[in-house]
Amino acid sequence: xxxxxxxxxxxxxxxxxxxxxxxxxxxxxxxxxxxxxxxxxxxxxxxxxxxxxxxxxxxxxxxxxxxxxxxxxxxxxxxxxxxxxxxxxxxxxxxxxxxxxxxxxxxxxxxxxxxxxxxxxxxxxxxxxxxxxxxxxxxxxxxxxxxxxxxxxxxxxxxxxxxxxxxxxxxxxxxxxxxxxxxxxxxxxxxxxxxxxxxxxxxxxxxxxxxxxxxxxxxxxxxxxxxxxxxxxxxxxxxxxxxxxxxxxxxxxxxxxxxxxxxxxxxxxxxxxxxxxxxxxxxxxxxxxxxxxxxxxxxxxxx
Numbered sequence: 001x002x003x004x005x006x007x008x009x010x011x012x013x014x015x016x017x018x019x020x021x022x023x024x025x026x027x028x029x030x031x032x033x034x035x036x037x038x039x040x041x042x043x044x045x046x047x048x049x050x051x052x053x054x055x056x057x058x059x060x061x062x063x064x065x066x067x068x069x070x071x072x073x074x075x076x077x078x079x080x081x082x083x084x085x086x087x088x089x090x091x092x093x094x095x096x097x098x099x100x101x102x103x104x105x106x107x108x109x110x111x112x113x114x115x116x117x118x119x120x121x122x123x124x125x126x127x128x129x130x131x132x133x134x135x136x137x138x139x140x141x142x143x144x145x146x147x148x149x150x151x152x153x154x155x156x157x158x159x160x161x162x163x164x165x166x167x168x169x170x171x172x173x174x175x176x177x178x179x180x181x182x183x184x185x186x187x188x189x190x191x192x193x194x195x196x197x198x199x200x201x202x203x204x205x206x207x208x209x210x211x212x213x214x215x216x217x218x219x220x221x222x223x224x225x226x227x228x229x230x231x232x233x234x235x236x237x238x239x240x241x242x243x244x245x246x247x248x249x250x251x252x253x254x255x256x257x258x259x260x261x262x263x264x265x266x267x268x269x270x271x272x273x274x275x276x277x278x279x280x281x282x283x284x285x286x287x288x289x290x291x292x293x294x295x296x297x298x299x300x301x302x303x
Contacts, residue, residue: 002118004300006091008141009204010252011302015070017085017115018061019296021053021286025079037191037244037290048285053083059281060259060293067253072300074111082108084291085298086199087162090135092145092175096300097125099134115300125174133167136197136295137185140178141204145171147182148198150218162197181225184218191290192244199294202226203248206255206276209234211267213243236270249292253279259293 002015027047033039041047064071074082088108089098096119098109116124127133137148151165172180183202185195193215195201201216210230214237217223227235238247247267250260260268262280271278283292 001120002115002300004091004094004096004119004123006140006299006302007093008302009139010206010255012254013064013067013069013252013299014301014303015072016064016300017072017074017112017298018057018064019083019085020073020076021050021057021083022076023078024050024053024081024083035191035196035290036189036194037288040191041288046288048288052285056281056283056286057083057296060283060296063259063279063281064253067257069253072112072115074108075114077107077111080107080111081289082111083286083289084136084295085112086135086291086295088112088135089298090138091298091300092138092140092178095123095125095174097127097133097138097174100127100129100132112298127167127170130164131166131170132162132164133170134162134197135298136199136291137163137167138171139198139202139204144179144181145175146198146202147171147180148185148195148202149182150185150187183222183226186216186218192240194290195243196290197295199249200246200290201243201248203250203294204230205250205252205258205271206274209236209274211236211238211248211250213238213240213248215240216243236267238267242267246287246290246292249294251293251297261287261292 030042033042061071089096139146147168149163168182188194195216201213204210212235214223247264250258252258257277258271259279261283268278
């Protein structure tokens with residue numbers, strides 16, 4: 001059995017589900033795109049191909065195993081994009097919450113049944129239908145659970161709006177011992193302005209530091225709450241272009257070790273200056289689908 005335990009974003013990782021790029025299917029038609037960045041690459045003829053993404057994900061798996069992490073992979077479903085395992089479920093404390101994801105992606109949950117079977121049924125939560133939530137919007141951080149959301153009346157008009165107010169209420173009910181702090185995110189058909197998930201514009205790293213992009217937040221006061229919480233001197237502010245490149249979507253194996261895209265030179269230099277060990281890998285093809293390292297992981301156990 002798996003004894004789930006995740007209370008923050010950076011404690012030592014022991015077990016994780018890493019997505020797979022195998023049999024991810026043909027390049028989608030423009031009308032099938034889930035996000036504006038994928039659409040951009042579909043239209044430009046630069047959408048990533050399977051063999052390149054498999055190489056990138058295998059490189060990530062190799063780094064995880066180097067640090068003694070148990071790595072689970074989904075069963076391969078023919079012609080199904082299963083890269084972003086963070087979308088389908090997430091763990092907080094000893095509970096795994098299955099996401100109510102886009103209906104087309106429901107079968108991705110079936111592909112991790114071999115992992116779910118190792119978890120006691122009472123520790124798996126399936127929110128009611130009205131609760132829309134994806135793991136990229138949910139970040140446990142010690143006493144807090146940070147949640148990215150979008151609550152405007154036009155929520156249903158945005159395919160990029162993935163977590164709603166009902167999800168915030170649901171999390172508050174399930175984890176009454178936690179402080180729930182939600183953040184309104186900017187949703188846009190322009191890939192350079194869209195914050196698909198909270199981890200597209202914010203992520204805590206190490207002990208008390210964070211990567212942050214101001215324009216990803218609709219409400220300025222919520223951005224400044226994070227600045228005050230972490231302290232301006234502990235924050236790496238990224239530009240709009242760096243948000244577009246997914247600079248905030250790195251992944252912590254421990255408080256000291258961070259996996260990052262090797263082209264993120266400015267960020268990686270800062271991380272090294274702060275004393276982090278940076279495992280630099282190539283993940284630029286995956287990034288074309290508006291997701292990166294955190295998006296393709298589902299941490300199960302951190303100690």
